[in-house]
Each structure stands twice: as structure tokens, then as C-alpha cells.
Amino acid sequence: MLGAGTAMADTIKLTPEELSLETVLPVFEYPAVVKNRRVPIKGRFELGLMAGFILTEPLYTNTGFALSGTYNFTEKHGVNLFGLFLSGGLSANGERLRKGGFSREFDPSLAPFLENIILANYVYTAYYGKMSLSKKLVVNLSLSGLAGLGMVGYEDSQFLAMQLGVSQRFFFSKHWGINFDIRLLGHQGPDPTSLDLSSNGNITEKQPSDAFEETFFLKTTLAAGLVILF
């Protein structure tokens, strides 16, 4: 009787093709590789105090003070208001031109200066990470893309501007860090070379913006400084 059970047993043989050849991991619909952030930014406000440079400004001062304020709706999305305030005056090339160093005199100071750049941006924070600077110092970092619209202000006029940029922030604690922005800025503005600003052209006084032809400028800006989180 007992033997009958074993007599009914059968050996099942599977071919190698029917066997599983690889292991699989479950695919989650909403994966989260970082569960706990050391520096969360959701619902927080960031204030940036920075030095700003217009790297491709040919004739006028290219340094100034930059302020930025960012509100982060989530860890990924935020809005930013950025302002770069320039000190005015001529650059080294502008001074050289004014003194006749480029084959003849030309005085760019007779055209309006760019005084400020103010833009509102959408911020998308794609990357959040950490790096170890030493055994005891861990720095968190985030990398964001920016796109925005705004205005540039000359001494007597404003023009439309747009920008694309990248911002990298290094956080030393939950409340502060340092920030580096590189932005490509495009804007309309008066072209100082559209008038002969010299005694040859009979122009010796400062001219208003509407006396010049408008042209499109493409400039690279860099801002670096402190960021404080509230």
C-alpha cells in the first residue's frame, strides 16, 4: 500500500531552455533612490548673495553684485528671481578705444550703459548628491537647470531679455552653502557702434538709447557666492 504512492511518482525533466537563466529585480513604479535628504529644499526659500560677471562684455564694466531668491515648491521644481547690478563705466578695452588705441578715437561712454539685469526663472533640480571632502566633511550638492525671461535696464531704457543656465550649489549644512551659476543671456539693446561716437562724427555729448540702432546681444554671465536656506 505504501509502495503504491512511490510507484505512481514520476520524474519531471525540464530542458535548459525552460529554466530561468537570469535573476530579475522588481521594477517599482515610483522608485526613490534617496529616502532621507540631509539638505531638503522642498518648501524652503533660498537667498543668494553673489558676485556677478558678464564674461563677454566688450566695452563696458562687466562686474557687479548679484542677488537671487528661489522658492522651491518641491525637491525638483522651483522659481527664481535673479538680479545683476552693474557698477557702470568702461572696461579696459572701452578705455583703450576711447583713448585711440584701436587706430582711431571712439568714445563708448557717450552711449548708455547697461545698469541691471533682472530675470524670473523656472528652476529644475535634476541632481542631488553628496561627496566626501575628508573623512569628517561631507558636502551635499545639487545641480539645477534654469530658463527665464526678464528685462535689462540701460540708463534711460529697458529691453526684453531671456536666459538659459545651469546652477550648482554645494551645501555645507542644512542652512547655507555656496552657489555657482553660468547663464547664457540674450537681450536687445542699443548698438554703440551704430553711431560714430567721436569728434569725426561730431558727437561729443551722451546720446539717448533711441538714437542708436537696436541689436541682439548674446552674453555669458557667471555668478558665484553664498546661498542661505530658510
Next chain:
Amino acid sequence: MKSFFQILIFALSMSLISSMSLAQDNPESVYDDFELELEPINEPQKKSVKKKKRVAKRRQAKRGKVNSLKLDPYKDIVTLQRKYLPKTERFELYGSFTYGLNNAFYNNIGAHISAGYYFTEKLGIEASYEFLLDSEREITKGLEKIDIDTRSLVIPESYYGVALKWAPIYGKLAWLNEQILHFDFYIAPSIGMTQTAIGGSELTYGFSMGQNFAISQSLAVRWDLRVGLYTAEVEELTANSNTPVRSSSPTEDVLFSVGLSYFLPEAKYR
């Protein structure tokens, strides 16, 4: 009398034979005796050496120092095991697009290629070549329209040089909170030559920084920012003279490149 001497000789010979046989059984016994004889002379020295060692050990323990000789097998400690993209004893081939960030009068767009070798995870060397295509910006066209000579503006055309790369920082980033990307950050002082549009070849001191974001164990996306400093020879006309005059112009090029790095051969893990 005769028998006494016979017995004495017999006893002596027997003792001699027995000692010899003992020596044969234990050849070391001869040496033991020798050592026993010397012991009273050596013992004080050995004790003093042992005492010195004990004192030294206690002093070291107090200082909290560890005798590194005892840790020889553990000298090679790796704090980060099995890096995703190890670089030790591997070559890196890098190709990228380059854009000049700080030339106010010309657009500089070009390509950059380099080949490097890493001796360790942190240290390597790299040879680079870069060529740039220049086009005038609107401001330059405007100056030429009003007969202002722009020959004195420096136009870089190509660069070649070598750099020493130091990558002290390694980290991880979460991409959209869905995937982990590994990266390292390097700085690289360099020396090379920049060729300018008027045919000059200028000694250039440079400094670069950049990041490698690992895509696989052999491929990475890399960005690089290089600042090159040199004194370029230029020709310029002034308002007072129609003859071009040669002069020197200190110049700084800031070039940003983004591209791909390929590492070979296959990685070796520690």
C-alpha cells in the same frame, strides 16, 4: 691492588662509553653544556634589551600610536571599495565640443581631444589638443564698419599641452531621484602652447577643473573648464600712426567643454 686498578679503569672506561652514547643519542647536549657555561654572561644583556622593549611599548601605547610595522598587511586600506568607475592603471580618451566663455569680440567654438593615463585613483597625466573656429561678434563687425582696426584683438586658434590631473573628490548624485550616478571631481594644472590668428605660438599656463559622471564602467560624461594665461604678440594701429606696431597683450582664455570619456582597459577591482 691490581684488581683495584682494574676496577677503576673499567669504571672510567664505562663512564666514558656511556657519556659518548648519550652524546650520540642527544647531540645537542654538547651545545647545551656550552650554553650553560655562557648563560651567566648573556643573561644580563638579554634582560636589558627586553626591558627596553617593554618600556618602549608602554610609551607608544600611551601616545596612542600604533606600530605601523605590525600593520604591514593592512597598510593598503581602501576607504571606498569597488568604485563604480575605477581609474587606476587605465587610459582615458576624451572627445568634446568646446566653447569660449570670455571672448567679448569673437565666438570661439571648437573641438577638444585628449589622452590621459591614471597612475592611481587620484593622480594621472593628460595630453590635450584643441582647435577653435572663430567668428566675429556683432560688436566687432560694428567697429570695423566705422573703420576701427581690430587687428590688436587676440584670436586663439588652437592649443596643445599636458596637464597633471588630481581627482581627490568622489561622490554620488541621484538623477531625478530614480537613479544613482557616480562622479569624481578633478583639478589639473597644465602647461602648453596656444597658436593665435597672427601666427604666434605662445607659452600658456593653465588650470582646469571638471567632473566625470560615470555611465558605465568604461564610459563617462565629462565637463571641463580650462583657464589659459599667456602673453600674446599683437599688431596694432594707433590714432597717431598708420604703421602697425608689434606689442604684447596679456590674455586669458576661459574654455568650457562637454563630451565623453572612454576608459580602457577593463577595470581591476580592489
